[in-house]
Every structure is written in C-alpha cells, then in structure tokens.
Amino acid sequence: MTEKQPAPANDSEPPPGGVGRPSLFGLTDETLVTWLGERGHQRFRAGQVLEWVYRHGAGTFDEMTNLSKSLRAELAASMTLFESRIAAKSESRDSTTKLLLRWSDRSTSECVLIPDDQRRTACISTQVGCPVGCLFCASGLDGLQRNLTSAQIVEQAMRVAQLCAPERLTNIVFMGLGEPLANYAATVAATRTINAAWGPNVGARKITVSTVGLPSQMRRLADEGLQITLALSLHAPDDALRRRLIPWAETVSIDDLVAAARYYFDSTTREVTLEYILLGGVNDQPQHAHQLSTLCKRMRSNVNLIPYNPVPTLPYRRPADDAQHGFLLLLRERGINAHLRRSRGLDISAACGQLRRQAASRK
Numbered sequence: 025m026t027e028k029q030p031a032p033a034n035d036s037e038p039p040p041g042g043v044g045r046p047s048l049f050g051l052t053d054e055t056l057v058t059w060l061g062e063r064g065h066q067r068f069r070a071g072q073v074l075e076w077v078y079r080h081g082a083g084t085f086d087e088m089t090n091l092s093k094s095l096r097a098e099l100a101a102s103m104t105l106f107e108s109r110i111a112a113k114s115e116s117r118d119s120t121t122k123l124l125l126r127w128s129d130r131s132t133s134e135c136v137l138i139p140d141d142q143r144r145t146a147c148i149s150t151q152v153g154c155p156v157g158c159l160f161c162a163s164g165l166d167g168l169q170r171n172l173t174s175a176q177i178v179e180q181a182m183r184v185a186q187l188c189a190p191e192r193l194t195n196i197v198f199m200g201l202g203e204p205l206a207n208y209a210a211t212v213a214a215t216r217t218i219n220a221a222w223g224p225n226v227g228a229r230k231i232t233v234s235t236v237g238l239p240s241q242m243r244r245l246a247d248e249g250l251q252i253t254l255a256l257s258l259h260a261p262d263d264a265l266r267r268r269l270i271p272w273a274e275t276v277s278i279d280d281l282v283a284a285a286r287y288y289f290d291s292t293t294r295e296v297t298l299e300y301i302l303l304g305g306v307n308d309q310p311q312h313a314h315q316l317s318t319l320c321k322r323m324r325s326n327v328n329l330i331p332y333n334p335v336p337t338l339p340y341r342r343p344a345d346d347a348q349h350g351f352l353l354l355l356r357e358r359g360i361n362a363h364l365r366r367s368r369g370l371d372i373s374a375a376c377g378q379l380r381r382q383a384a385s386r387k
C-alpha cells in the first residue's frame with residue numbers, strides 16, 4: 025500500500041540528501057580503508073574520518089579539520105553522511121524524544137531517545153512499515169513499504185546520538201518500525217557497526233533485537249557470534265490466542281519458538297527476553313499468567329511485561345496499574361524473573377509507528 029506522506033515542515037526545506045551516493049554509515053573500517061587506498065590516501069585517514077563521525081558526531085565532511093580540504097571535498101562528492109532530514113521532533117514530559125526521519129525517497133521512519141538515570145537508549149526501526157500486521161500495533165497498519173538499508177539503520181542511531189551529545193548512547197533496541205529478522209542482512213550488518221570499536225561502540229549485551237518470532241532466523245542470529253540480547257514478542261501463552269493477535273503466528277507454533285529460543289541460549293549463553301504486552305481483558309487474566317509461567321520454565325528466559333500504549337482506531341486498552349502489578353506478582357510467585365516496563369513517552373505517542381501515522385493523517 026502506498027504510504028501517505030506528511031507535509032514538509034516548511035516549503036523552503038531542502039530535499040533529503042544522498043540521492044545516488046552511498047552512505048558512509050554503510051561502510052566498515054576496512055571498506056573505508058580500501059576506498060581511501062584506491063584513491064591514494066593513507067590508511068590512518070580512515071581512523072580519522074570514523075573518529076569524526078562516531079566520536080565527535082560530525083554532521084558534514086567539512087567539519088573534519090585534520091583532513092586536507094581536497095580529501096574533504098572528495099569525500100563529500102562521493103558519499104553522504106546524513107541522508108535523512110528530521111521531518112518532525114517531539115519531546116515528552118519525561119524527556120523521551122521521538123524523531124520522524126524522511127529519507128531521500130521521501131519515505132519516513134521513526135527513532136526514539138529514551139533517557140534514564142544511567143542509560144541513554146536509542147530505539148530504532150528496520151523497515152518502513154511492517155509486513156506482519158499485529159492487530160494491536162500501529163506500525164503494520166499500512167503494510168510494508170520497504171526495508172531500510174544497514175546505513176539507514178546506523179544513521180538512526182547517530183541521529184539519536186546527536187540528541188544526547190556530548191553524552192554517548194549506552195543501549196540500542198531494535199523496537200521501532202518493522203520486523204528486524206525479516207530484514208536480516210541489514211539488521212546484522214548495522215548491529216556489527218553499532219557494536220564496533222571504530223563505530224558507536226555500544227556493547228553487544230546492550231543491544232537488543234526484538235522479533236515477532238521467525239525460528240530459522242533466530243537460529244541464524246544465534247550463529248553470528250554476537251553477544252546481543254534477543255527479545256521474543258510472545259504476547260500470548262497459547263497458540264490460539266497468539267494467532268488472534270499476530271498474523272505470522274499462523275504458521276509458527278509456540279513450540280517452534282521455544283525450540284529456537286533454547287537454541288539461542290545454548291549457542292550464546294544469553295537468556296532470551298520474552299516480551300508480553302498487557303492488553304486489557306485479552307491476555308491479562310490470572311490463567312494467562314499461570315500458563316505463561318509454565319511456558320517460561322521450558323527455556324532460560326526472563327519476562328518483560330509491556331503495558332499497552334493505546335493506538336487510536338484500535339480496539340485494545342491498557343489494563344489498570346493494579347492489574348498490571350497483579351499479573352507481575354503471579355509470575356514472580358512462580359519463580360519467574362519478570363519485570364514491568366515503565367511506560368515512556370506516552371504523551372508523544374512513543375509506541376512504534378504512531379508518530380508516522382499522525383504525521384501522515386495531518387496531511
């Protein structure tokens with residue numbers, strides 16, 4: 025389905041950059057060394073460029089003052105740094121800040137800064153829209169428009185890094201628009217860059233990839249040699265209920281997911297996080313907590329309860345606070361390591377996909 029686009033912030037806004045040129049965010053240190061070497065530049069120049077980009081957050085090649093003017097001009101003529109334009113920005117009362125980015129093909133995606141006491145987390149997207157179409161989620165309402173490239177995924181992290189500079193990003197969650205494991209190669213390439221010592225250098229254990237549950241891709245991710253956290257969006261303790269909420273669950277059973285999660289733990293020794301949205305009157309009853317605790321004991325996991333962020337036009341609601349805590353206690357009484365996620369950015373519709381839809385509907 026064609027995406028409706030938000031109106032430009034103002035008519036004189038320049039078009040997004042990057043048309044036809046590769047993005048520096050898509051390069052590794054080695055590919056940059058090669059690129060420079062082919063043009064007669066020394067190896068150490070790559071380190072200087074990457075330091076400007078990822079340590080100092082340079083927005084243009086012209087800022088890289090320890091490079092010659094001619095090299096800066098060569099870089100600027102050959103590649104882009106920031107392709108996106110910020111089409112909208114909203115800051116919540118709790119300091120959660122959401123950006124709507126517009127890419128050179130004029131499609132849009134969202135990324136969010138979630139600051140906490142000691143942490144600065146970037147929530148980033150992997151696709152424009154989502155092909156899955158979970159019934160409670162704003163991201164998939166218009167289907168998938170396209171995959172984001174690895175460069176665009178990294179660029180989102182850097183846009184969020186700009187928001188919290190001079191502090192560094194400490195955590196990355198792939199919980200924005202889209203299904204990361206349905207855009208597998210770009211997600212893994214971006215993860216490697218975000219984790220790299222020459223890149224944003226976010227520790228692998230501080231990077232979380234959230235998936236609706238694609239067992240073969242979960243296994244493939246387990247074999248990548250990355251120590252990242254895998255979060256599995258379970259949302260229901262039995263197949264019948266899960267299939268009512270998640271269209272792709274039709275062909276994937278919870279047994280398949282348990283087997284893939286066990287494989288992930290066995291290969292990485294990283295516990296899988298089970299995400300469970302609390303939807304009032306749908307999956308938040310005591311019997312669901314009992315079923316969920318039985319299921320959790322089949323694998324090494326912890327549970328992250330997510331109070332639902334209501335989406336206009338969708339019929340789901342967030343349970344009352346005491347019902348959320350009651351569900352948490354039932355899990356804990358059964359020995360499950362469970363947490364209730366604090367809601368952030370409610371007043372700016374920080375749930376994935378919402379800002380983009382609001383911008384589209386304002387048009």
Ligand code: SAH
Pocket residue numbers: 160161162198199200201202203204234235236256257299301330331332333334335375376
């Ligand atoms: N597609 C992946 C990652 C993006 S969604 C996945 O589904 O896991 C990231 C998380 O946000 C998922 O657990 C998803 O179910 C949850 N989510 C989606 N819409 C939400 C909403 N309105 N309120 C709270 N959580 C939501």
Ligand code: SF4
Pocket residue numbers: 154155156157158161162163164200201202203236257376
């Ligand atoms: Fe896609 Fe995840 Fe939203 Fe489901 S919850 S529609 S998989 S983004």
